[in-house]
Amino acid sequence: MSQDERFQTEALEQLKEFLRIPSISALPEHKPDIQRAADFTEAALKRAGITETCQITRGGGNPLVYGAWTGAPGKPTMLLYGHYDVQPPDPLDEWKSPPFEPEQRGDDLFGRGTSDDKGQVWILVKAVERLMQLNGSLPVNVKFLIEGEEESGGESIETYVAERPAELACDAVVICDTEMFAAGLPTLTTGLRGLVYGEIAVEGARQDLHSGSYGGAAPNVLMAIAEILTALKHRDGRVLIPRFYERVKAPAEAELEAWRSLPFDENEYREKEVGSPKLTGEPGYSVLERVWARPTFEVHGIRGGFVGDGAKTVIPARASVKISTRLVPDQRPDEIVALIKEAIAAACPKGVKAEFKLLSSAPASVVDVSSPFISKACEALDAVFGRKTVFMRCGGSIPIAGSFREHLGVPSVLMGFGLPDDNLHSPNEKFHLPNLYRGIESVMKYLELLGR
Numbered sequence: 001m002s003q004d005e006r007f008q009t010e011a012l013e014q015l016k017e018f019l020r021i022p023s024i025s026a027l028p029e030h031k032p033d034i035q036r037a038a039d040f041t042e043a044a045l046k047r048a049g050i051t052e053t054c055q056i057t058r059g060g061g062n063p064l065v066y067g068a069w070t071g072a073p074g075k076p077t078m079l080l081y082g083h084y085d086v087q088p089p090d091p092l093d094e095w096k097s098p099p100f101e102p103e104q105r106g107d108d109l110f111g112r113g114t115s116d117d118k119g120q121v122w123i124l125v126k127a128v129e130r131l132m133q134l135n136g137s138l139p140v141n142v143k144f145l146i147e148g149e150e151e152s153g154g155e156s157i158e159t160y161v162a163e164r165p166a167e168l169a170c171d172a173v174v175i176c177d178t179e180m181f182a183a184g185l186p187t188l189t190t191g192l193r194g195l196v197y198g199e200i201a202v203e204g205a206r207q208d209l210h211s212g213s214y215g216g217a218a219p220n221v222l223m224a225i226a227e228i229l230t231a232l233k234h235r236d237g238r239v240l241i242p243r244f245y246e247r248v249k250a251p252a253e254a255e256l257e258a259w260r261s262l263p264f265d266e267n268e269y270r271e272k273e274v275g276s277p278k279l280t281g282e283p284g285y286s287v288l289e290r291v292w293a294r295p296t297f298e299v300h301g302i303r304g305g306f307v308g309d310g311a312k313t314v315i316p317a318r319a320s321v322k323i324s325t326r327l328v329p330d331q332r333p334d335e336i337v338a339l340i341k342e343a344i345a346a347a348c349p350k351g352v353k354a355e356f357k358l359l360s361s362a363p364a365s366v367v368d369v370s371s372p373f374i375s376k377a378c379e380a381l382d383a384v385f386g387r388k389t390v391f392m393r394c395g396g397s398i399p400i401a402g403s404f405r406e407h408l409g410v411p412s413v414l415m416g417f418g419l420p421d422d423n424l425h426s427p428n429e430k431f432h433l434p435n436l437y438r439g440i441e442s443v444m445k446y447l448e449l450l451g452r
């Protein structure tokens with residue numbers, strides 16, 4: 001067995017150990033497992049040759065695992081980000097092998113966290129370890145920041161980044177928590193949508209009323225919710241909130257052109273991923289534009305009224321609806337919240353009161369593709385995968401990328417090695433093992449190029 005093969009085998013065995021820890025951040029009973037996963041991560045950094053390591057806790061939050069190696073004066077400093085926490089595994093009976101007993105089938109490793117994000121954290125750790133083994137030092141300075149609340153929306157990392165920017169000072173961040181556009185196609189994610197998420201609470205009569213006695217005179221809060229929602233979004237997909245699109249910045253023509261050449265089949269996407277008879281959305285935009293570069297308005301849940309079996313003739317007095325909008329550059333979350341509030345007030349029918357309560361928000365972020373941190377990432381990926389790297393955006397949000405930009409003033413390079421069919425957050429999550437090894441190689445190559 002060659003040295004490289006031995007390294008790969010060992011990396012895989014250690015990753016399996018990492019995966020056996022059920023570090024589910026959303027469930028409080030797994031707090032001890034969270035600690036075990038943090039300890040495991042810290043020990044792995046030490047073994048990789050990272051000298052200064054520690055665990056940082058904010059409030060009652062989960063530990064942030066930090067590690068720094070700054071033995072390359074005059075060279076760039078890269079902050080390497082990932083998360084050791086995972087999503088709950090349910091529904092359990094849909095897993096073909098137990099979620100926390102990683103199983104290799106063919107080239108894939110199955111288990112919760114394989115792709116999101118322990119497998120990708122492992123890429124960062126092992127790339128550094130290998131470089132250290134081969135050269136006794138690293139070509140650049142590195143700081144690791146591996147968090148344990150990514151899947152549960154915790155605020156520890158936000159607070160830490162905002163409070164202690166000096167400790168995290170760096171030239172750019174590498175986020176290893178995204179996917180490739182297709183198997184074998186090296187990909188950088190260059191844009192993330194932002195988010196405004198909140199709840200509209202609607203109040204009508206003092207108490208629930210009998211629809212026989214009062215129907216025809218009393219206001220109905222569920223009808224009010226329906227009226228408000230249809231006033232905020234047109235059935236053709238356009239958002240009707242006044243001035244909602246005012247700041248929307250269109251992607252550059254070159255970016256659109258590049259998207260048109262991606263291997264994307266609308267029918268396959270509709271059948272295999274969405275599973276609906278038709279796709280919906282704003283007229284005049286391609287599917288990729290609609291999910292990457294256009295803002296949205298979605299309804300997530302309505303609470304109120306009688307929802308049991310059978311009939312109850314009630315006019316509900318109170319109800320609420322959870323809504324969100326995905327934001328794109330240059331929309332500003334605070335401004336959008338204000339516009340949503342105005343639009344709700346204007347649409348609210350008489351006899352009821354509607355109030356919007358903000359639950360979370362994050363701005364969209366885009367990476368300047370002309371940055372040398374991006375071009376060197378492309379060069380590294382091109383070399384390892386033997387194909388030209390493509391750019392995609394992500395319709396979701398990674399709020400921490402916005403915080404790195406805001407508090408550290410640096411760009412994030414979203415270099416991810418997951419695949420679209422990795423079943424993130426679902427049963428039978430997997431990681432394509434060739435991507436583990438190519439990922440390690442790519443990060444090694446990237447750090448080498450940055451150190452030249």
Ligand SMILES: [Zn+2]
Nearest residue numbers: 116117150177
């Ligand atoms: Zn993740």
